[in-house]
Structure formats: structure tokens, C-alpha cells
Amino acid sequence: MDAxxxxxxxxxxxxxxxxAVLAGLSPALFGLGHPGVGDPLGDEWWRVQDGSGETVAYGRLDESWGDAEILVLVRPDAQRSGVGSFVLSRLELEAARRGLNYIYNxxxxxHPDPEQVTGWLAAHGFVRNDVGxxxxQLPLTTAPASR
Structure with a gap:
């Protein structure tokens, strides 16, 4: 595992x-429209850099109504390195800190490899619901008792 x-x-x-992380895939495929360089993006984003300072992945959290849609983007040459799991665990922590109930994707x-992505998410505890x-579900967090 890299740092x-x-x-x-x-x-x-x-x-x-x-x-570069999308490696030729259209941002519209991921609900991002057709942005130009410098165009603002909604939601909360995090960049992941490896030990050499190279950007290898991104995580996005789109919070609404007590849940959050997530997006995990990993540069193709960094896939199967564990960085996707790192991003997912960080997104889970970010969502749990906000007291959210579920994260979903x-x-x-x-998508060029839907079965692989679906299987990866299932291996990380995601379950398909009736709307796809x-x-x-995130672990319940308890707020500190008020005094």
C-alpha cells in the first residue's frame, strides 16, 4: 500500500x-455534465495523491435528505492497488461524521465495466435496492450527551 x-x-x-483520472471517459457518464477547465463542480470532493505527489483518485460526496451519493474515481493504472478502498473508507467516514444514514452509488x-464495479461495491457491503x-447503511453514531 502506498502512502x-x-x-x-x-x-x-x-x-x-x-x-486524467477519467482517462478519456466523459464526465457526463458520471453525472458531471460537460465541464470545461475551471468550471465549478457541486458537492464535496477530495483528491488522493500517492507518495510521489501524483493524483491517483478522487472521491465525491453528494449529501441530500440524510443520505449521500458517492463517486469513487481511480486512475486506470492505479486500479487494484487498494486506493479505491481507501477512497471508499474515507467517504464512509466523512458521511458518518455528518450523521448520514446511507451512502449509495x-x-x-x-459504464465500461459495470459488473466489476457492482461486484466491488457488493464486496464492500453495498446492496442493490429496487430502484437500482x-x-x-452507515454505522449509527451517538452524539455526545448534553449536560
């Missing part, structure tokens, strides 16, 4: 690093 750094990028904007139509979301 990965989790770097907040909120407010986030579209840049060459994000395009929808593998989009047109892959959901994972």
Missing part, C-alpha cells in the same frame, strides 16, 4: 487532473 494523502477540494472545479448505463441503487 495516500486525502486532500479536500471543496469548492471543487474541473481540471486536467480529474480529466448508481453504476451508470454506459447500491446502498450501504
Amino acid at each position: 495516500w494523502e486525502w486532500i479536500p477540494e471543496t469548492p471543487a472545479s474541473w481540471d486536467e487532473r480529474k480529466a 448508481v453504476v451508470p448505463d454506459g 441503487e447500491l446502498r450501504k
